Amino acid sequence: MGVLRQEDLGSFDVAIVGAGPIGAACAYEAAGRGAGVAVLEATAGWGSECADASAGWVCPSFAGPFVRRSELLAATRWLARPDSPLAIRASPRLLPWLWTLLRRSDPRRVEEVARILGDLATASARLHRALTQEGVDTGWRASGLLDVYSNRHDYEAGCAHAAAQGEAGLRAESVDPGQIPSLPAAAAPPAGAILYPDEAVCPPSQFVEALGAAAERRGAVLLPGRRAIYMERTSNGVRLHAAQGVVRAETVVICAGAATPLLVGRRARVPIVGGRGYAFEVPRPRPVDEPGPLVYLHEQRIAVTPWTDAIRFAGTLELGYADGPPKGRRVAGISRGARRAFPDLEWQRAKPVRSGARPCTPDGLPVVGRLDRDGKVIVAAGHAMLGLTLAPITGALVGGLLEGGSSPDPTLRALSHRRFE
Ligand SMILES: Cc1cc2nc3c(=O)[nH]c(=O)nc-3n(C[C@H](O)[C@H](O)[C@H](O)COP(=O)(O)OP(=O)(O)OC[C@H]3O[C@@H](n4cnc5c(N)ncnc54)[C@H](O)[C@@H]3O)c2cc1C
Incomplete structure (x- = not known):
């Protein structure tokens, strides 16, 4: 019987x-x-299916838990509709996740998560702008966002939200x-x-490719x-076994999106499930110079991203599909x-x-932090x-962790996987 040889892919700090x-x-x-950095990617290069389907919004005003208990209960009326913006397929993996969501979605906790x-989003929006000033061409554009309502009751709730944002x-x-000329x-x-x-x-694929290329230049x-298939701790770091190869590293950072729990395994409870969404683009009859603001069709839960030559529409949250x-x-x-x-x-x-x-956690906060005491495995996922x-803010937080501070940062405490223990 032949022995499968694994290529040595090298030794890196991270x-x-x-x-x-x-x-x-x-x-x-x-x-x-x-740091000497290697990035392992299952597919062909920088970018991901999830980012490619994204609306590309960099919008602190929309930064909140992706689903609140009241909305979840109200949305039960949607569940029977095959064309609704929310679907849940109960599965043995999803049920404990849903249970955690219900337990952690009391109004006080939801307000804390929203804050x-x-x-984080406000700080990150500043870093997005800074990236362009550093010469990273992410396609960032100060577009503005128009939140449009067809229902008076929802509009009044939207005004209250806007006042709180103010x-x-x-x-x-x-x-x-x-008065918005670009709005039909x-x-x-x-x-x-x-x-x-x-x-x-930002055009989402351009954002990832530009940032990846800038990382390569560094x-x-x-x-x-x-x-990456599994990790093995060694006396001075981690051996990361990947498709036909092994990487040795002092520290591993897991940024595998919805697949993160597969790699974390039994090390820790990192409850992330996939919440599938869809996007498609429709060409404009002729290109425009000024694409205009982003639009949210509030009641339909549709995100509209205007480009110069086309408009992208994105929406739907399918949990468990x-x-x-x-x-x-x-x-x-x-x-x-x-x-x-x-x-x-x-x-x-x-x-x-x-x-x-x-990649969805049940409380809507990402998991960013060390998985083990000596900080050899870090996770950054669940956004x-x-x-x-x-x-950008997640990169900065992980950068701080790699520098090795003991990190009394209260934000990192809130993002730790330990909240699910
Ligand atoms: C319809 C839709 C609209 C969205 N709109 C927005 C928006 O407007 N604004 C916004 O901020 N966000 C938006 N998002 C969310 C955003 O796209 C995700 O939060 C983001 O892509 C998550 O980034 P990530 O790097 O954690 O994970 P991913 O983007 O999923 O990337 C993970 C990468 O890890 C790779 N990988 C997985 N497992 C392994 C492994 N074992 N070994 C090696 N590689 C592995 C995958 O191939 C993938 O490339 C939207 C998402 C959808 C679906």
Whole structure:
């Protein structure tokens, strides 16, 4: 019987698993601190399915727990509808996760999560802008975001949310949508609209590729086509066994999105499940110079991202479906709402649908921190709807951990996996 030889892929200070937005940001920060970095990616290069399906928003005003208990209960009416924006397929893995969600979603805790995510997103939005000033061409654009409502009751709740955001320092104003030239008449909401003028956007694939390339310029090495399979602790670090190869590293950072629990294994409880969403783009009849603000069709839960030559529509949260084929009727649900609001696009030339599994924890906060006492294994995952927004701040937090401080930082305490023990 032949023995399968494993290639020695080298020895590094830091091995990062996953080349999505979080892995790219961690690589950029780690290499910037002078560490020798390898990034193992199961697929062909920088970028991920999930990021490719993203709406690209960098929007602190939307940073909150991705689902609140009241919404979850109200959404039970959606569950029977095959075209609804929320679906849950109960499975043995999902049930304990849902139970944790229900236990941890009392209003006090939800407000605390919203505050932490808001602070992280605001800090991260500043870092997004700083990246462009450092010459990393992520495609960042100060777009503004228009939150549009067709229902008066929802609009009033939106105004209360905007007022609270204002107290936290985010500008928001009620606007007459007729004054937004890029908004088609059919999308002008009967109930009202709120403009968040400081929000921004990045083409998501460009963000990851540009940050990955910048990390490589700082000396990081990308190892594509290398799925990490398991980790083995050694006296001075970690041996990371990957597809036909082994990497030796002083520290491993796991940024594997929804697949993170597979690699963490029994080391710790990191309850992340995939929350699948869909996105597709429809060309404009002719390119425009000013794409205009992002739009959220509030009641339909559809995120609209205008580019110069096309508009991207994204939505849906399917918990427990990550592995099956895309659900055509749910995509049709997004398509119907989008087409009603933006009828003048070239719908017959709509591009194929992309789907991606958002890495979701039950309380809506990511898990960022050391898994073991000596800090040889770090995890940075579970950013749900906010991975692109929070990538730069996550990279900075991981960079701090790699520098080895004992870290009394209260934010890191809140993000620790220990909250699930
Ligand atoms: C429809 C939709 C819209 C979204 N819109 C937004 C938005 O507007 N703004 C925003 O901030 N976020 C948005 N998101 C969320 C965002 O895309 C995710 O939070 C983000 O992609 C998570 O980044 P990540 O790097 O943690 O994981 P991922 O993007 O999933 O990347 C993980 C990478 O790890 C690799 N990997 C996994 N396991 C292994 C292994 N064992 N070995 C090697 N490699 C491995 C995967 O191949 C993948 O490339 C959206 C997501 C969806 C689906």
